[in-house]
Structure formats: structure tokens, C-alpha cells
Amino acid sequence: MKPATYFLETFGCQMNVLDSQLVAARLREMGLRRVDSPREADVVLFNTCSVRQHAEDKVLSRLGGLRALKRRRPETIIGVIGCMAERVRHELFAQVPHLDLLCGPGELHHLEALLVEVSERHEQLAALASSQSRRTTAAERGQADDPLEVLDSSRHAVPGESVLQSYVRVQRGCDKFCTYCVVPFVRGPERSRPPANIVAEVRSLVAQGCREITLLGQTVNSYVYQDGERTVRFAELLEQVHAIDGLDRIRFVTSFPADWDDSIFRVLRDCPRVCPYLHLPAQSGSDRVLKAMKRGYTVAEYLRIVDTARRYVPDIALAGDFIVGFPGETEEDFQATVELVRRIEYKSIFVFKYSPRPGTSAERAREDDVPAETKSRRNNELLAVQSVISLRQKRALIGRTVEVLVEGYSKAARRLQDSDADTGVDAGDGLPDGCAHDRAASGITASPRQLAGRTPHDSIAVFDGEPAHIGAIVNVRIESVSPLTLFGRIEGVRSPARVSIR
Ligand code: 5AD
Ligand code: SF4
Numbered sequence: 001m002k003p004a005t006y007f008l009e010t011f012g013c014q015m016n017v018l019d020s021q022l023v024a025a026r027l028r029e030m031g032l033r034r035v036d037s038p039r040e041a042d043v044v045l046f047n048t049c050s051v052r053q054h055a056e057d058k059v060l061s062r063l064g065g066l067r068a069l070k071r072r073r074p075e076t077i078i079g080v081i082g083c084m085a086e087r088v089r090h091e092l093f094a095q096v097p098h099l100d101l102l103c104g105p106g107e108l109h110h111l112e113a114l115l116v117e118v119s120e121r122h123e124q125l126a127a128l129a130s131s132q133s134r135r136t137t138a139a140e141r142g143q144a145d146d147p148l149e150v151l152d153s154s155r156h157a158v159p160g161e162s163v164l165q166s167y168v169r170v171q172r173g174c175d176k177f178c179t180y181c182v183v184p185f186v187r188g189p190e191r192s193r194p195p196a197n198i199v200a201e202v203r204s205l206v207a208q209g210c211r212e213i214t215l216l217g218q219t220v221n222s223y224v225y226q227d228g229e230r231t232v233r234f235a236e237l238l239e240q241v242h243a244i245d246g247l248d249r250i251r252f253v254t255s256f257p258a259d260w261d262d263s264i265f266r267v268l269r270d271c272p273r274v275c276p277y278l279h280l281p282a283q284s285g286s287d288r289v290l291k292a293m294k295r296g297y298t299v300a301e302y303l304r305i306v307d308t309a310r311r312y313v314p315d316i317a318l319a320g321d322f323i324v325g326f327p328g329e330t331e332e333d334f335q336a337t338v339e340l341v342r343r344i345e346y347k348s349i350f351v352f353k354y355s356p357r358p359g360t361s362a363e364r365a366r367e368d369d370v371p372a373e374t375k376s377r378r379n380n381e382l383l384a385v386q387s388v389i390s391l392r393q394k395r396a397l398i399g400r401t402v403e404v405l406v407e408g409y410s411k412a413a414r415r416l417q418d419s420d421a422d423t424g425v426d427a428g429d430g431l432p433d434g435c436a437h438d439r440a441a442s443g444i445t446a447s448p449r450q451l452a453g454r455t456p457h458d459s460i461a462v463f464d465g466e467p468a469h470i471g472a473i474v475n476v477r478i479e480s481v482s483p484l485t486l487f488g489r490i491e492g493v494r495s496p497a498r499v500s501i502r
Contacts (some may be wrong), residue, residue: 001073003042003119006032011059012049014253015187016082016107018045018167022151023108025083025158030112038066042078043115048084050182052355056084063096068201070098077101077118081108086128086186087358093124102126106172106188110152129188143169146191149170153197155204164407164471168201169193170237173219176256178283179294179362182353183218190218190225192225195232199240199245202247211469212249212405213241219256221264235263242271248473248495249405250458253279254321254388258296260305265312275456276313277347280305281321285340286333289326292366299340306344317347317457322382323373325354327366334378341385347393347457349386351379387483394459394481401491404453404461404476408468412446461486469498 006027010020023045024034038044046062049055059080066078079101080092086104093099093387100118103111109129114127152169175190202213215237217223223234234252241250250273257280280302284290287298293437309316322337341349353375356363409417451465453474462485463476473495475489 001116003032003043003077005035006043006045007038007041008047009062010046010047011055011149012047012051012083014167014214015169015218016047018169018216019082019105019108019151019435021161021167022048022155022160023111023454024161025156026112026151026154028158038069038076041076043079045079045081047082048082050083050087050186050357052352053357054314054355056088059084059461060096063099067098071216073158075119077115079103079115079118081105081111082465083182083186085126087182089128089409090126093126094421100124100292101126104128105186106148109147113303146193148191149193149197151180152193154203162408162471163205163208165212165214165405166210167214167216168205169217170198170215170220170234171223172251174218176258176296177294177361178217179292180326180357181366182357182358182360185359187218190222192217192223195225195227195237195240198237199244202241204245206246210249210460211247211471211473211498213247215241215250215252217252218254219259220252221255221261222259224409233261233263235261235267236266238264238274239271242267242273248273250274252278255280256301257282257305262308265282265309268309268316269312275458276316277319277456277458278309278316279319279321282344283321284326284329284333285327289329289333292328293323293362302340303343315457317349317459318344319458320344320346321350321352322334323352323354324378324382325370327369328361329354329370329378334381338382338385341382342389345389346394347387347459348390348455349382351382353379390483391481394483394486397459397478397486398481399478401475401477402455402459402461402486402488403473403494404455404463405473406451406453406465406471406497408470409448410446410450410452413448413450413452414497416446416448417479450485455486459486460484461488463488463490465490469493471499 005025007325008020008024010016035041044066046059048059070078071075077100078098080099081103082105085102092102094269103114106129110127114125118125124464171190173188173190177184221234223237225232255278282302283293283295285299290298306318324334356368447464449464450462452460452462453467454460472493474493477491478486478488480487
């Protein structure tokens with residue numbers, strides 16, 4: 001039977017969110033309709049993450065939950081796509097006998113063919129990377145005939161799906177091999193996309209109503225493309241994207257400190273539509289740990305980049321990632337991380353408890369010797385330090401006016417719209433607007449007219465408004481704050497919505 005409907009759930013990073021959007025567009029081209037639950041679907045797909053064991057465990061539990069469904073409706077195709085498919089490979093078929101399909105993140109352009117084959121042959125089938133040569137340089141590899149280019153450049157509009165804020169990939173894979181990280185194994189070698197294809201994709205998104213682009217790469221600032229005689233690096237790519245008419249905002253994630261090039265700061269300073277925001281993971285504040293992680297920089301070098309950033313763009317918002325409980329991390333090492341977080345005054349940080357990943361050099365060579373409760377304590381301590389900093393920074397904005405790109409109704413508003421009473425059930429997706437206790441801490445009660453959006457510094461702002469504001473850039477005067485959210489009132493529209501968004 002030819003499948004007619006699909007369910008797709010995404011785990012992990014922005015790269016996966018983009019892959020899922022591209023996959024959804026292709027499934028739609030095949031004539032499949034998206035549904036909200038696996039029960040209604042002929043094809044159930046999980047786009048997975050392997051960065052931490054916890055992310056894989058969640059998928060295994062979802063798959064376990066589908067056993068009965070598969071027994072009842074054996075024709076349902078169940079597939080795992082993305083990083084976990086590539087990491088666990090065929091073993092996953094043995095582990096989950098009711099699984100039909102595996103497709104690695106570098107093979108998603110084969111997904112349609114794979115689906116057709118599975119539905120015809122009723123066999124477990126996989127598309128996984130066979131060998132991805134690492135012998136060529138990153139610049140040589142990113143050439144236009146790269147088969148992976150097929151997926152990104154096949155992008156087209158999906159009716160009903162807003163392109164207001166879109167991700168565009170500039171680079172695939174990673175060559176850094178930080179000792180804890182599985183990404184270079186599952187996403188393959190670093191390859192940069194041709195600048196002309198990136199610019200064409202952004203232009204087409206802008207023509208469809210996109211106002212904000214986030215350029216994505218595992219180490220986005222390492223972008224390098226050999227265009228005939230010319231070498232195009234990230235600063236130049238940013239300038240090319242900035243020159244596109246009608247685009248309001250440009251962001252880029254994630255930057256890799258060891259490859260930092262100060263000419264990117266020149267672009268951040270001189271190109272007003274490039275947002276004053278930099279996600280620059282430090283991972284640790286201890287040189288000893290950074291060395292064991294093979295990050296390729298010292299704390300002093302990291303601080304130099306941050307100081308230079310602030311010289312060029314004084315109000316730049318910084319975000320960072322940290323891993324706590326890396327093997328051998330002592331209390332002294334951890335306190336050095338706390339010290340770094342205090343010193344930098346990030347806008348926000350993401351903290352992860354070390355999770356040993358099979359096949360990585362840290363997992364092979366180092367015992368996971370920091371006890372779980374110590375990891376949890378360090379995780380909480382670091383977040384608490386940051387929370388004080390975030391609140392202080394946000395309080396300084398009270399009484400000021402910020403520019404907000406309105407994304408839609410806040411989660412709280414959508415809950416109120418869905419039911420007469422606020423049941424406290426999380427809608428589970430869409431816009432962050434600060435969680436319920438965050439709102440409570442601010443003394444603000446949500447209304448069904450509450451909208452949410454982001455400032456150029458990537459802070460979330462919520463305020464009451466009209467449906468016509470969705471998709472517009474508005475001025476919001478900040479009246480109160482919580483560590484995660486700005487609460488305010490619309491003062492005026494800077495630039496009206498260009499397309500109507502639900
Ligand atoms: N354990 C914990 N956190 C990890 N990260 C990457 N690999 C691991 C791991 N094995 C974190 C890093 C990275 C973020 C995306 O995930 O902080 O920046
Ligand atoms: Fe992983 Fe390091 Fe590559 Fe980032 S730079 S994806 S942490 S190996």
C-alpha cells in the first residue's frame with residue numbers, strides 16, 4: 001500500500017530542525033500529508049540526536065512505545081533518521097525489530113527512494129555513510145557537484161509553514177574531533193557549500209517572506225570555499241548575505257573559538273542587519289580540561305576573542321556552551337569555569353553533563369569518573385550563577401525600548417486560546433515565552449492576546465498585541481523581566497508584516 005500520511009518528530013540541534021524541514025518538504029512532494037500522532041501515520045519518522053546518551057534513550061523509549069502499533073498495523077513504516085541512525089547503524093535493527101528504516105544525516109537525499117523500497121519490499125533497509133574521505137581539504141571538498149547539495153538546494157515553500165525565520169546551512173560535518181564529541185563521526189567531514197547556492201537560497205526565502213536568517217554550521221566561522229581562484233571565507237559570505245535586499249536580520253551559529261578570525265567582527269560592526277549576537281562555546285574555564293578536550297585554545301585566548309568582540313560591538317550578546325563533569329574535572333577546574341562565566345557575563349549559557357560517547361577518544365581513554373550527583377550539582381551551580389547575571393542584564397532594560405520581530409502568539413496565549421481555563425498543560429512546541437514559573441516570578445499574567453518574539457540580541461520578549469503584528473518588527477517598551485524573558489508593551493510598528501502569518 002502506498003503511504004499517504006507521515007509523522008515526524010525532531011530531537012536535537014538546529015541542524016536537525018533544518019533537516020526535518022527539508023525532509024518534510026520532500027515528503028509533501030511525494031504526496032504525503034503530515035499528521036500529529038504516530039497512530040494516524042503510515043510513516044513514522046524520528047530525526048535523532050546522538051550528542052548525549054539521554055537524547056538516544058528518549059528515542060529508544062519512543063520506539064518501544066510503537067511496538068503495539070506496529071503489531072496492529074504492520075504496514076506502518078517506522079524509521080530512524082539523523083545522527084542516531086548513523087551512530088548505532090544496523091545494530092538498531094536488532095535492538096528494535098519493528099524498525100523498518102535507517103537513514104543517516106548525510107544520506108537524507110536518498111530518503112524518498114528508501115521509503116518507496118521499504119513499502120514495496122517489506123524489509124529492513126538502511127542508507128548510511130559508507131566512506132567519507134577525510135584526505136581532501138575542507139575547501140576542496142565543498143564543491144557544487146557534492147551530492148549532499150541536492151537536499152539543501154531542492155528547498156521550496158511548504159504551504160502553511162512560515163518562513164519568517166529560517167535556517168540555511170552553510171557547512172556540513174565537522175573536522176575538529178573534540179575528544180568528547182560524536183558529531184565528526186556521524187555527520188562526516190567538514191564541507192562548505194558554494195556561496196552562490198547559499199545566496200540563492202536566502203534570496204528565495206526572502207521572496208517568500210523570510211525576515212531573519214540563521215546561517216548554520218557546526219563550526220560556522222571555519223567556513224571556507226574555493227571558488228575558482230578565489231577563497232571565500234566566512235566574513236565575506238556574511239557580507240554577501242547582508243547585501244541581499246529585504247532581509248532584516250542575520251544570525252550565525254555555532255562559532256569555534258580556535259578558528260576565530262577578527263575580520264568577522266568588522267562585519268558584525270559594519271553590517272547593521274547582522275545581529276549583535278555570538279554563540280561561542282567555551283566548554284570549560286580550565287586550561288587543563290580544555291587541553292584534554294582538544295579544543296585548541298586556552299582560556300586566555302578565549303578571553304581575548306571576547307574582549308575584541310566587545311571592542312568592536314560593545315553591546316554584543318554572548319552565549320556559551322559548557323560541559324560539566326568531563327573525566328578528571330576537579331573542583332578547582334570547575335571553579336575556574338564558574339569564574340569564567342562570572343567574568344564573561346554571557347547573555348545565556350547552555351550547560352551539559354558529560355556523557356561518554358562510544359567511539360570518541362575521551363570515552364576510550366578516560367574513565368567517566370565524576371559521580372552523577374557531582375555533575376548535577378555543578379550543572380545547577382553554573383546555571384544559578386548565570387541566572388543572577390541574566391536577571392541583572394535584563395533588569396537594566398526596564399524602561400528601555402527594544403526592537404522585536406514578532407513570531408506569533410506566546411505559548412501561554414495559545415493555551416488560553418485552546419481552552420477556557422489554563423490547564424497548565426504545556427503545548428510542547430513553538431515559541432518559548434518563559435515557562436509558567438518564570439511568568440509567575442515576573443508577576444505577569446498571560447492574556448490570549450499575548451505575542452512573543454525576539455530582539456536582535458536574541459532575548460525573548462512577550463507583550464499584548466494584534467494578529468496583524470505577527471511577522472512585523474515592533475518597538476516594545478520593557479516593563480518587567482525574569483531571568484529568561486522581557487515583558488513589555490508595544491509602542492509602535494517599525495516595519496509591518498510582509499505576509500500574513502497565522
Ligand atoms: N557530553 C556532554 N555534552 C556534550 N556536548 C557535545 N558532546 C557532549 C558530550 N559527550 C555539548 C557541547 C556542545 C553542545 C552542542 O553539546 O557543549 O557545544
Ligand atoms: Fe563537536 Fe568539537 Fe565539532 Fe563542535 S567543534 S561539533 S564540539 S567536534
